[in-house]
Every structure is written in structure tokens, then in C-alpha cells.
Amino acid sequence: MKVKFCPKCKSEVVEMVIGGKIGLWECKKCGYRGSIFPEKEIKVKERRKEK
Numbered sequence: 001m002k003v004k005f006c007p008k009c010k011s012e013v014v015e016m017v018i019g020g021k022i023g024l025w026e027c028k029k030c031g032y033r034g035s036i037f038p039e040k041e042i043k044v045k046e047r048r049k050e051k
């Protein structure tokens, strides 16, 4: 499983603000916005409870 993370603060708390072709993402931690967010592989087993 892959998750996007913020290239600025490395937070995984990112949210898609515009989907589709453009695909703009925003970091909820530092407010960084961009269409290119790096992805990293995570283990599905390590899914955390965040709610």
C-alpha cells in the first residue's frame, strides 16, 4: 500500500483538494499544496487507528 506524504514536513496527513486530471494535494499539517506529492510504501499491517 502506498501513501502520499508532504515533501516539506514529511507528514502523512495530506488530503486531496482537487481530484481528477490536476490532482492537487494539501498537507493538513503545514498547509503545503502541490500536485506532486511523493509516495512511500507502507505495510498494511501497521495501519494505525486515527479516528
Ligand SMILES: [Zn+2]
Pocket: 006, 007, 008, 009, 010, 011, 027, 028, 029, 030, 031, 032
Ligand atoms: Zn507538510
